[in-house]
Amino acid sequence: MRFAVVGTSTVFFVMTAPLLAQSAGPASMGITSKATAPDATQEQSAGALEEIIVTAQKRQENLQSVPIAITPVTAERLAALKIDDARDLNIAAPGLNVTASVGHALLNLRGVGTSLLGPGEESPIALYVDGVYYADSATAFMSFNNIAQIDVLKGPQGTLFGRNATGGLLEVTTVNPTQALGVRASVSYGNYQTATGKFYVTGGLAPDLAIDFAAQYTHQGSPYGTNAANGMGVYQTGHDYAVRSKLRYSPDSGPTVTLIADYGNDNTSQGVSLHEYPGRKPLFGAPYTGPRYDIDVDTQPLQTGQEGGISGKIEQDLGAVRLVSITAFRESHFVSDFDIDGTPIPLVSVDVVEQSRQLSQEIQLLSNEISQFNWVVGGYFVGATSSFDPNRVKFFGPLASPVATVETYGTQRTNSISAFAQGTLKLTTSTRLTLGARATHEKRTLDAREPTVFSDGSPGPEAIPPINGAQITVTKPTWRVSLDHDLSDDVLVYVSYNRGFKSGGFNAQVPTQPAFQPERIDAYEIGLKTTPFDRRLRLNTAAYYYNYKNYQASAFTLGAITVTNADARIYGADLDLEASLTQRLRLNGGLGYNHARFSRFPDAVFSTPLPQGGTLQTTGNAQGNHLPYVPDLTANIGPAYTIPVSGGSITIDANYYYNSGWYPEADNFLHQKHYNLVTASIGWTSADERYWVRAWGKNLTDAAAATQIASSFLSTVIAYQPPRTYGLEAGVKF
Numbered sequence: 001m002r003f004a005v006v007g008t009s010t011v012f013f014v015m016t017a018p019l020l021a022q023s024a025g026p027a028s029m030g031i032t033s034k035a036t037a038p039d040a041t042q043e044q045s046a047g048a049l050e051e052i053i054v055t056a057q058k059r060q061e062n063l064q065s066v067p068i069a070i071t072p073v074t075a076e077r078l079a080a081l082k083i084d085d086a087r088d089l090n091i092a093a094p095g096l097n098v099t100a101s102v103g104h105a106l107l108n109l110r111g112v113g114t115s116l117l118g119p120g121e122e123s124p125i126a127l128y129v130d131g132v133y134y135a136d137s138a139t140a141f142m143s144f145n146n147i148a149q150i151d152v153l154k155g156p157q158g159t160l161f162g163r164n165a166t167g168g169l170l171e172v173t174t175v176n177p178t179q180a181l182g183v184r185a186s187v188s189y190g191n192y193q194t195a196t197g198k199f200y201v202t203g204g205l206a207p208d209l210a211i212d213f214a215a216q217y218t219h220q221g222s223p224y225g226t227n228a229a230n231g232m233g234v235y236q237t238g239h240d241y242a243v244r245s246k247l248r249y250s251p252d253s254g255p256t257v258t259l260i261a262d263y264g265n266d267n268t269s270q271g272v273s274l275h276e277y278p279g280r281k282p283l284f285g286a287p288y289t290g291p292r293y294d295i296d297v298d299t300q301p302l303q304t305g306q307e308g309g310i311s312g313k314i315e316q317d318l319g320a321v322r323l324v325s326i327t328a329f330r331e332s333h334f335v336s337d338f339d340i341d342g343t344p345i346p347l348v349s350v351d352v353v354e355q356s357r358q359l360s361q362e363i364q365l366l367s368n369e370i371s372q373f374n375w376v377v378g379g380y381f382v383g384a385t386s387s388f389d390p391n392r393v394k395f396f397g398p399l400a401s402p403v404a405t406v407e408t409y410g411t412q413r414t415n416s417i418s419a420f421a422q423g424t425l426k427l428t429t430s431t432r433l434t435l436g437a438r439a440t441h442e443k444r445t446l447d448a449r450e451p452t453v454f455s456d457g458s459p460g461p462e463a464i465p466p467i468n469g470a471q472i473t474v475t476k477p478t479w480r481v482s483l484d485h486d487l488s489d490d491v492l493v494y495v496s497y498n499r500g501f502k503s504g505g506f507n508a509q510v511p512t513q514p515a516f517q518p519e520r521i522d523a524y525e526i527g528l529k530t531t532p533f534d535r536r537l538r539l540n541t542a543a544y545y546y547n548y549k550n551y552q553a554s555a556f557t558l559g560a561i562t563v564t565n566a567d568a569r570i571y572g573a574d575l576d577l578e579a580s581l582t583q584r585l586r587l588n589g590g591l592g593y594n595h596a597r598f599s600r601f602p603d604a605v606f607s608t609p610l611p612q613g614g615t616l617q618t619t620g621n622a623q624g625n626h627l628p629y630v631p632d633l634t635a636n637i638g639p640a641y642t643i644p645v646s647g648g649s650i651t652i653d654a655n656y657y658y659n660s661g662w663y664p665e666a667d668n669f670l671h672q673k674h675y676n677l678v679t680a681s682i683g684w685t686s687a688d689e690r691y692w693v694r695a696w697g698k699n700l701t702d703a704a705a706a707t708q709i710a711s712s713f714l715s716t717v718i719a720y721q722p723p724r725t726y727g728l729e730a731g732v733k734f
Helices: 004-023 075-080 086-092 137-141
Strands: 070-074 096-101 104-109 125-129 132-134 147-154 168-174 182-190 194-206 209-220 237-249 256-268 302-317 321-339 348-367 373-395 403-426 431-449 452-454 467-488 491-502 519-530 537-556 561-580 585-600 604-609 615-620 633-645 648-659 675-686 691-698 706-711 716-720 725-733
Touching: 070 075, 070 086, 075 147, 086 096, 086 104, 086 633, 086 648, 104 125, 104 137, 132 321, 194 725, 537 604, 561 604
Parallel strands: 096 706, 125 168
Antiparallel strands: 070 147, 096 104, 125 132, 147 168, 182 194, 182 725, 194 209, 209 237, 237 256, 256 302, 302 321, 321 348, 348 373, 373 403, 403 431, 403 452, 431 467, 467 491, 491 519, 519 537, 537 561, 561 585, 585 633, 604 615, 633 648, 648 675, 675 691, 691 725, 706 716
């Protein structure tokens, strides 16, 4: 059965490729920039789809010529579906599941993901913005600001991206400044008194020197729910703002230099408002029976965060080769305060301060793109320091005897250096072989201590002996082998084998726990990319099989997360399509099927509800169980219809997303059932595209979809994605 999907898809590819090849007309596979339309010399029929340019192989290439499964989400698509941050991205990229835990993004792609969070605990789905790796998982919830395109790269990207791209990555590209003066601004107002403003300006400062500035601000005046214990609002964003600026020097000859600075700040209770899971009884107090977005807890939930950084990119054409250097520094600071037991009885609360810094440097040397043998070689270094300062667990009432507070100060330092090379050789005019390899050497160290405080306020003993300079080192190779072939101008078939790896490390929340091992994936994939019917259809499919070793499994105990390693097997298939049905009607869609199960996990945490309340946590064998946060099936379909009217046009956009549901923990006891999300908008745009007005709605079915579910011996808590929201947006550009 494990090869059933791969086998079925292979048969499908073989049967359909000749038909698609016959229906495909002559087409150019020329390369343009993301912001540039196809060359005017290319022959295109009316209504043909535009080319999409990606940089999945460190150079600009047509999406259809890259032998990697990629779901691109354009700026237009983000705006039409009002996708403001990573939490909504899954509705446009099936196979990607985005959830959260106390403000940290939990990204899962094709079954590869994590529920780890805290200093130094990085996601196996890497996030890159303008070529810079963002290590801190909390920054993945940054507001999307001035985005040109987001590419979801599926499968291990261990050669060219390397670090922690075990299951894939999100590659975010922002707009470059231009010499021509341009301004774009919009305001939006919706239910729950939610106001958003966006502003962008660009222009030239001098010949060959351009600058831009982008800003975004959101304020939610009315909460989704109320804390019955004190009458204060919850599920509310007090503010969320972000700014970004680029300075770009691009002379006709000499190096192109791009400097970027960005900063974001938010104040919210969206990810930390918890109440008891429906139908479960806490150890103390009564089961929760209130509305979905209300809570009843003694500690008012809140998270504040700020993050930002600077980067510099230098690109120099040296004739036969091109040199690229990317230097970046980033820093983040997050504070969270929330109630662990989910009841109004003072029992346990957690107050967390997290800080992180990272400095990275990447050097790339790329061959001329018209060469018969295209190659890239490079090196990458990142140094990061991430800390709990502290993670404070506070006990009250019957639990505060004699220790009332345990403070964990844990600092994890990472130094990672790697060298990589990849080359693509044209074996024939239509067949190419790609070989790549990367070697990574990494060292991690941990300093930790746990002072305590007695219930009378006096200092207590250290809960653990202080840890100073505990160290692990690892050297790991990763690689890529790919063979792709053009069946016709518009049909590409490929097979690939990739090795991916994710860092091991220490558990800063439980510093006495042994270090956990690096993850490793061996991924086998077969894919087909097509643009038949005179490029009116773009249909890309892939089937895959993963052998997943040392999956970093986590379990929530009392105010802390424990980490162990397990093995898994994953197989599945996905599909992306875009169709220009008429000059007025377009269709986007996708489908992701994923079978992800543990093949070895003898010491998983099992949580059994007790009749008197609370949960008995024991260990057991989770072999055969679903991996956490992995739906078996996700799908979306989204039509867009444009109607010409006097003075402009009206566009109706809609998107339906289906998620088959997932289990939050390895024991597969708790369950988020299947749900449907409907997003829609209707907007008017002036004939010169200067002005627009759009009415929008998200989660129009008001589906109850969890973003976090966690068990402890005291209770089982849950937090939800936003309810039905809607509003009106107006904008101008010139």
